[in-house]
Amino acid sequence: MKLFVYHTPELTPTDMPDCAITVDVLRATTTMATVLAAGGEAVQVFSDLDQLMRVSESWPAERRLRAGERGGGKVAGFDMGNSPLDCTPERVQGRRLFISTTNGTRALQRVQDAPIVLAAAFINRKAVVDYVLSQQPETVWIVGSGWEGSYSLEDTACAGAIAHSILQQTDSPLDELAGNDETIAAIALYSQWQDKLLDLLHHASHGKRLLRLNCQEDLKYCAQTDIVDVLPIQRELGVLVAG
Ligand code: 3SL
Numbered sequence: 001m002k003l004f005v006y007h008t009p010e011l012t013p014t015d016m017p018d019c020a021i022t023v024d025v026l027r028a029t030t031t032m033a034t035v036l037a038a039g040g041e042a043v044q045v046f047s048d049l050d051q052l053m054r055v056s057e058s059w060p061a062e063r064r065l066r067a068g069e070r071g072g073g074k075v076a077g078f079d080m081g082n083s084p085l086d087c088t089p090e091r092v093q094g095r096r097l098f099i100s101t102t103n104g105t106r107a108l109q110r111v112q113d114a115p116i117v118l119a120a121a122f123i124n125r126k127a128v129v130d131y132v133l134s135q136q137p138e139t140v141w142i143v144g145s146g147w148e149g150s151y152s153l154e155d156t157a158c159a160g161a162i163a164h165s166i167l168q169q170t171d172s173p174l175d176e177l178a179g180n181d182e183t184i185a186a187i188a189l190y191s192q193w194q195d196k197l198l199d200l201l202h203h204a205s206h207g208k209r210l211l212r213l214n215c216q217e218d219l220k221y222c223a224q225t226d227i228v229d230v231l232p233i234q235r236e237l238g239v240l241v242a243g
Helices: 028-037 049-057 104-110 122-135 153-169 181-193 197-203 205-212 216-222
Strands: 002-006 019-023 042-045 064-070 096-100 116-120 139-144 232-236 239-242
Touching: 002 153, 002 181, 019 104, 019 122, 019 153, 028 042, 028 096, 028 104, 028 116, 028 122, 028 232, 028 239, 042 104, 049 064, 049 096, 104 139, 116 122, 122 153, 122 216, 139 153, 153 181, 153 197, 153 205, 181 197, 197 205, 197 216, 205 216
Parallel strands: 002 139, 019 116, 019 139, 042 096, 064 096
Antiparallel strands: 042 239, 116 232, 232 239
């Protein structure tokens, strides 16, 4: 197995790996994992808000939830923004989440043609790592969502958490497992911050943006590791289910 970390969708090559893992710790992939862990039927991702509205219109109203986020805030006319804390079992059970966010949904679409597409965050890191180890894909890309084309500290730290755990559980030396320098840097970043991930989110520029929007509790939630045992896996183009 070779692991490659890419910091943003823009830095991700155009050919496809055997397995692509998209990461948006703050907050899209954390929200997706939470919805599926809470009994949501599926998560369907869109980069375009109008397209989301059109497609979801054909879905029964009582079995859908529309989530729209731009700039960290909820888009007018949508049921919710992108806070994982809004995704309680009472609210999401049996429903499909139709979601469009600034960066996370775009990152997922960037690698949607890979044979295996997963969504990962700190909260479901173990479920993702266990699945990758069970499947042993030859090439694994971990793609950070970043923020509008630029680097996000928290996504690279989560990529490092995944790579670090895979490294610990395989016999391969670091140089054999790591396919690019970014993978080694991500492992180093995670190793330094693993016991203070909430502090790291407070240092991150998007963390600061969310703090200005009073999302302190979201940061606390997103900083937790391995708290949900759920594998968001793409079943059809743009649709993720609990695997
Ligand atoms: O960029 C994204 O996709 C979002 O996760 C951003 S936010 O955390 O909802 O502001």
